Amino acid sequence: MSIRTEQDYDSATPALQREMNLARRACWRINSFSSEYLFKTIASVLTDTDAEAPPPPPPRDETKSRIGPQTAPANRNTSCTSSNWRGMFSKRTLLICALALILGIAQARPNMSAVGVAPGKVSQDIVDAVTQLNLGHSAPMDAVDVGVDPTPPATLPRAEPLKSVDQDAEGGEGHKMERYPLSSVDFARVKTPFIIGIWILSASIAKIGFHMTPKLHLIFPESCLLIVVGVVIGVVLYFCTDVAVSPLTPNTFFFYMLPPIILDAGYFMPNRLFFDNLGTILLMAVVGTIFNIATIGGSxxxxxxxxxxxxxxxxxxMDVFLFASLISAVDPVAVLAVFEEIHVNEILYIVVFGESLLNDAVTVVMYHMMESYNEIGLDKIIAQDIASGVGSFFVVALGGTAIGIIWGFLTGLVTRFTDHVRVIEPIFIFVMAYLAYLNAEIFHMSGILAITFCxxxxxxxxxSNISQKSHTTVKYALKMLSSSAETIIFMFLGVATVNNMHVWNTWFVVLTIAFCSVFRVIGVxxxxxxxxxxxxxKLSRVDQFVMSYGGLRGAVAFALVLLVDENVVKQKNMFVTTTIAVIYFTVFLQGITIKPLVKILNVKRANKRKPTMNERIHERFMDHLMAGIEDIVGKTGNYNVRDKFKRFDNRFIRPLLIRDLKEINELHILDHIPMQSYERALNKNRRASASNADEKSRRQRRSSSISSRMNPLRNLNDKI
Structure with missing residues (x-):
């Protein structure tokens, strides 16, 4: 006899439930009839099979049907009284109900089929027990007219015998029980993130090997190596695996890769140089970018x-000018990657890098303007569309700048109250700067300008509010995030290059590269x-050559060209292929040759030496002197504006945002001096002075103790 399981009992549960429902219905219908009519009906059926049917009940509605009894039991003695028959029938009914209830309690189990357990087959003995509760006794009760439509008696399905667990395991049918494994492998679940992690690890190892090889490090920039590694990985994935991953999507680039790089550049930017050369930077970023778009697109x-x-x-x-708007702008990521390796002087660096940051507003406006004009149609453009496009430039540029400054002020206000929870100070800098970028993107403004000015x-x-440890954490965390994002961008750019969607047009590619190079030189x-x-x-000819040659294109153009709608612009694949070719030309050819050209042309390099205290004092003195001269002659120049802002900053802004203003030396937005270095130097001098005083006091005590010891000897000598 095989052992039954819960599945075997579950299969009998629906049949038992139907039997119990029928028994309850019979009990309810019996109580609904009058006792006299019920007794006469049963007595006539039991006493005489040949007798006529009992008289019908009182008249009912004609719409209701009547059904007579289907079977008549054998002849019985009818000498019993009405009360005895009524009691006997009630006992039989109660016996049927009790038997059905007992069987339901004894063999009912929770129905596991609702959670996916396959029901087993019903055994023969359970079928026999269930069929004993046949409707033979209840069928006459159903035949009584109770005001319901006649329905055929329910029949139970014939179930198959039960199978044991061993038989089920041997037959291989149904659910097969598995034992708990010692170990298991599920690579498909982590396939995509695991491969991306391998990419990043490979790029990091390649960077280590690159910097350990002096010859490669002196010839090739790091961005070239990362692109090559990405291309190799892309070829392996394309031909050897079935992983369908689009790594460098526009959302991935603009929302996760670009913000850490721009925040690092803005946070550690030399502010004095940036604002001193702001006019030249704006001229190159705004007028130069518009000039390049017009000339490249028209050609x-x-x-x-x-x-x-x-x-x-x-x-x-409109398609050509859409492409020109995204290919004309200088890329900040590529400029940072190349110019930080060649170490040009600060003025050249800040002009080229500042141009790459501020031309984002022009690029965003021109890109969306050409995209909108393309959808409207050239013949349907009116003067209002052109005026809205010109006005949107000021909205995008000034709005992004204002959003970044407001979030910077809010960060200063929050960090004013973090003196008791120093551990969370760095998170405010990272999160609120990122929120400034996203806030600008919400209103379709320049996120790059927002996070830069933030x-x-x-x-x-x-x-001025955070501790020295928090400052060190922010510094190295930003450097780590920006370096990692730059690595991922160039490597993913190489991976995304390998696909079968390229459309190569030799003349379009060659002419685009030529026009980008020629008009860049003319514009500069x-x-x-x-x-x-x-x-x-003045900007010398050598400086102008470096500015022209340093106009690199990078991942910003690639991310923008991926956003082009193929349904509107039919040549999207050709634009994508041309953009990749331009990026490779500028990063490889110009990036590799710019370092030896800088050496040949004897370009002034950056000076890593920090200015001394004497130089800082004379610089401050000259600033105040020039501001006074400008005020006397009635000219509002750079020094006069800086002096007025300094007064406003010290009077209104700094008391609101800085916690211990009296203990912090002057520090304002247009002339930043690292006062923490002064504090460290001052503390060092204090410790040195204290140590000198302690040493002097020790010497005095030592000399006094020696003289006190020598006094008895001197007295003895005097006596002798």
Missing amino acids: LYACGKMGIYGESETPGL GITMKNYVE ILLSALANRFRLH
């Missing part, structure tokens, strides 16, 4: 009208000549 469209690209691949006017503002106010020469008319330190 490519003119070549297309000449039929150079082919009839099927000639883009329209970093500049936080540097000058938050750093013209705008530098204009800027030198108002600059005290």
Whole structure:
């Protein structure tokens, strides 16, 4: 006899439930009839099978049907009284109900089929027990007219015998029980993040090997190595695996990769140089970018009208200018990656890098403007659309800058009250700067400008509130995040290059590279000549050459071209292929050759030496002197503006944002001096003075003790 399981009992549960429901229905219907009519009906059925049917009950509604009894039991003695028959029938009914209740309690189990357990087969003995509760006794009761429609008697399905657990395991049917394993492998669950982690690990190891090889480090920039590693990984994934991962999507780049790089650049930017050269930076970023878009787009469209690209691949006017708007801007990530390795002087670095930051507003506005014009149609553009596009530039640029400054002030206000919880100070800097970037993106403003000016503002106010340990944490965490994001960007750029969606048009690629290089040189020469008319330190020809040659394109252009709608712009795949070719040309050719050219042209390098205290004092003295001279002659210049802002800052802003203002030396947004270095030097001098005083006192005590010891000997000598 095999052992039954819970599944076997579960299969009998529905049949038992139906039997119990029928028994309850019979009991209820019996009580509903009058006792006299019920007694006569039962007595007539039991006493005489040949007798006529009992008289019908009182008249009912004609719409209700009547059904007579289907079976008649054998002849019995009818000498019993009405009360005895009534009691006998009640006992039989109660016996049936009790038997059904006992069987339901004894064999009912929770129904496991609702949670996915396959029901087993019913054994023969359970079927026999259930079929004993047949409807033979209750069928006459159902035949009584109780005002319901007639239904055929319910029949129980014939179930198959039960199978034991051993038989089920042997047959392989149903659920097969598995024992707890010692170990298991599930690579498919972590396949994609595991491969991405392997990419990052490979790029980090490649960077270590790159810096351990002096010859490679002196010839190739780091960005070139990362792109090569990404291409190799992309080829392996394309031909050897079935992993379908699009690593460098626009959302991934703009929301997760770009903010740490720009925050690091803005937080540690030399603010004095940035604001001193702000006019030249704005001239290159705004006027220079618009000049490049107009000249590159117009030249490519003119070549297309000449039929150079082919009839099927000639883009329209708005399509060409859409492509020109994303390929004309200098990329901040590529500029940082190359210029930090060649170590040019601070003015060249801040002009090129500042241009790459501030031209984001022009790029965003021109890109969305051309995209909108392309959807509207060239023949349907009106003057209002052009005016809205021009006005949106000021909204995007000034709005992004204002959002960044406001979040910087809020960060300074929050860190004013963190003197008792120093451990959470760095998180405010990271999170609130990131929220400034996202807040600007919500309103379609420049997120790069927002996080840049947020970093500049936080540097000058938050750093006075946080501790030295928090400052060190912020410094190295930002460097780590920006370096990691830069590594991932260039490596993913190489991985995304390997696909089968490229459309190569040789003339379009070659002409795009040529126009980008030529018009970059022309724009820098013209705008530098204009800027030198108002600059005290002129931009030399060598500086202009480095600025022209350093106009690199990178991942920003690639992310923007991926956002192009293929349904609107039919040549999207050709634009993507051309963008990758331009990025590779600027990063590889210009990035590799710019370092030897800087050496050949003898470009002034950056000076890593920190200014001395004497130099800082003379610099401050000259600032106040020049501000006074400008005020006397009635000219509102750079020094006068800086002096007025300093007065406003010291009177209103700094008392609100800085906790211990009396203990902090002057520090303002346009002339940042690392006062913590002064504090450390002052503490060091104090400790040195204290140690000197202690040493002097020890010497005095030692000399006094020696003289006191020598006094008895002197007295003895005098006596002798």
